[in-house]
Amino acid sequence: xxxxxxxxxxxxxxxxxxxxxxxxxxxxxxxxxxxxxxxxxxxxxxxxxxxxxxxxxxxxxxxxxxxxxxxxxxxxxxxxxxxxxxxxxxxxxxxxxxxxxxxxxxxxxxxxxxxxxxxxxxxxxxxxxxxxxxxxxxxxxxxxxxxxxxxxxxxxxxxxxxxxxxxxxxxxxxxxxxxxxxxxxxxxxxxxxxxxxxxxxxxxxxxxxxxxxxxxxxxxxxxxxxxxxxxxxxxxxxxxxxxxxxxxxxxxxxxxxxxxxxxxxxxxxxxxxxxxxxxxxxxxxxxxxxxxxxxxxxxxxxxxxxxxxxxxxxxxxxxxxxxxxxxxxxxxxxxxxxxxxxxxxxxxxxxxxxxxxxxxxxxxxxxxxxxxxxxxxxxxxxxxxxxxxxxxxxxx
Ligand SMILES: [Zn+2]
Numbered sequence: 347x348x349x350x351x352x353x354x355x356x357x358x359x360x361x362x363x364x365x366x367x368x369x370x371x372x373x374x375x376x377x378x379x380x381x382x383x384x385x386x387x388x389x390x391x392x393x394x395x396x397x398x399x400x401x402x403x404x405x406x407x408x409x410x411x412x413x414x415x416x417x418x419x420x421x422x423x424x425x426x427x428x429x430x431x432x433x434x435x436x437x438x439x440x441x442x443x444x445x446x447x448x449x450x451x452x453x454x455x456x457x458x459x460x461x462x463x464x465x466x467x468x469x470x471x472x473x474x475x476x477x478x479x480x481x482x483x484x485x486x487x488x489x490x491x492x493x494x495x496x497x498x499x500x501x502x503x504x505x506x507x508x509x510x511x512x513x514x515x516x517x518x519x520x521x522x523x524x525x526x527x528x529x530x531x532x533x534x535x536x537x538x539x540x541x542x543x544x545x546x547x548x549x550x551x552x553x554x555x556x557x558x559x560x561x562x563x564x565x566x567x568x569x570x571x572x573x574x575x576x577x578x579x580x581x582x583x584x585x586x587x588x589x590x591x592x593x594x595x596x597x598x599x600x601x602x603x604x605x606x607x608x609x610x611x612x613x614x615x616x617x618x619x620x621x622x623x624x625x626x627x628x629x630x631x632x633x634x635x636x637x638x639x640x641x642x643x644x645x646x647x648x649x650x651x652x653x654x655x656x657x658x659x660x661x662x663x664x665x666x667x668x669x670x671x672x673x674x675x676x677x678x679x680x681x682x683x684x685x686x687x688x689x690x691x692x693x694x695x696x697x698x699x700x701x702x703x704x705x706x707x708x709x710x711x712x713x714x715x716x717x718x719x720x721x722x723x724x725x726x727x728x729x730x731x732x733x734x735x736x737x738x739x740x741x742x
Contacts, residue, residue, distance in 0.1 A: 377488045381524040383696025388446040389453070391421055391483045397453050398424060398479075405460040408470070414478070415569030418495040421483040423569045426452075428459050428477075429470035433718055434581045436681075437711065438478045438570065438672065439590040441536045443485025444523060444692045447700065448590025451707035452479045458712075472719040476577060482535050482566045489692055490525040492517060492532030493564055500533075500563045510552035513538075513561065515670070524693040536589075537668075538567040539675035541628060543575050560670035570672060578679070586640060586718060587681040589673050590707060592688045596660065602741035603658045607706050609644055610662035610685040611637035611731060613674035625669075631680035636724075638731035640682045640714050643723045645734050647713030648706065656706055660737040662687050686710060 389397070402411045410427045417423060439448030459466050459475065469475075480486045484494040497512040512518075515538065518531035538560035547561040554560065562568050577584050596605040615622035617629035625632070648656045662685055668674045677683040688703050717723030 377490075377530070380489070380526070381693040381696075383692060383694075383698070385446065385489060385692050385696050387697030387700045388692075389449050389480075391480060391487055394424075394449065394453075394480050395422070398426060401426075401453070401456050401460060408460045409456060414573050415565060417482065417484045418493055418499070418565050419484045421487070423481055423483065423566065424479065425573055426456060426477040426479065428456065428475045429473045431470070431472040431474050431719070432581060433472060433585050434474050434476065434577055434583065435586040435588070435715060435718060436476045436478070436574065436577065436584050436676075437588045437590070438481050440480040440486045441482050441566070441570075441589065441672065442491045442534075442591060442691075443482055443487070444489050444491055444525075445590070445592035445688070446486070446692060446697075447592065447688050447704045447707055448686065449479045449486075450700070450704045451590070451711060452477050454704070454708055455711060455715075469715060469719045473715065474581065475715065476573065478570065478573065481570055484566075485532070485535070488525070488530070490532070491523055491534060492525075492527065493535050493566055494530060494532050495564060496531050504547050504563060507547060507549055507552065507563075510549040512553060513563065514553045514555055515560070523691065533564050535564050535566045536672060537670040538562060538564045539571070539670055539672050541625070541669055541675045541678040543571055543675075543679065554670070556670070557667040558669065559675070567672070574676060574679075584676065584679075584681045586684070586714065587673065587676040588684045588686065588711065588714065589671075590686045590688075592691045593662070595690055595694065597738045597741045598658050598660045599736040599738040600742055601658075601735075604655075604689065605660045605737060606655050606658040606689055606703065607648075607710070608660045608662040608685075608687040608737050609641045609710070609734065610664070610687070611641045611683060612664050613666050613668050613671055613677055613683065613685070615665075615667055617678065625678055628678035632678055633680060633682055635728040636682040637677065637684065638728035639723050639726045640684045640717070641734070642726045642728070642730045643713045643717040644684065644686075644710035645730075646726075647709055651709075655702055656709065659734065661731075661734045662737060664736075684714060 515534040540559040617625035
């Protein structure tokens, strides 16, 4: 609907360009600011594009930027590769577009990793790092959780779904997180993954549910899946996958400290246990202990900044069964997995506390990368994960 209006204006614009110069901009990618908080401290898609070009150029071949795919609205989705080691780490940000610190943290990390320092060189020898910053750019530009695709557009791509009910993660009515999805519907891309990376959508698997796999019906999840599969084909395994998110405002259990960030290693029940029996085909690949070690590496690092907000770290909700998340699907495919959930989404606080929150993500990521590069992460006790405090709704 919206697209039709826009293209009509485009045609008029051709005839009357002097009278209506304002229409020269691309209105498809411009959405109204829909909450009272400023987000100018964060990064737009065009700023990301510029920064990546600049980092690539000044790195003299150390950093390689490629276009891995396009969003539904046609914005480029990038991969940024650093390092030549045989251990592979894939890090994604902004699958939810109102969760923005991860992209800034990735750019800061790229600046550090591309230098000539001894530490950076050592990491690049041991590890191949692949970043997908702002992997859902339509959501990022709209400053909202969901992408900008309608169910009718999905059926255009997959005609076999003509008789299916729209998937459960599609929203086309009402206001959610201050955003009007009645006007601009979309899918939660982070419920569109499937542990079967070659899955083809079939009508009988819709509308689905949160404890069932997704379908790869969105171009954004398809792009992530294609990158993941290509890495698996080239290196044998994607050793580590990290997804960078934001959550609400919570407290570190048993304290009155606001959570700075929550971590997690658990997104589906362990296929090696009775609760995870439905995932039995993935049992040999799933490596929960390695995921827990990676989380402990980030936690220990942040605890080392004693008597500061950096230490207010908790475990995200445990006991989840979310196979449609990127983390759930990739964990079942053999990746050690880490979830970062930073305090507060943009519609709650805009870019407030950005410096502190970005730094927390950076420090957690650096510890994981360092620990994988030098092998020290494998000496950590996975059971220490269970000592990380839980998350609470209330201070105590
Ligand atoms: Zn999120």
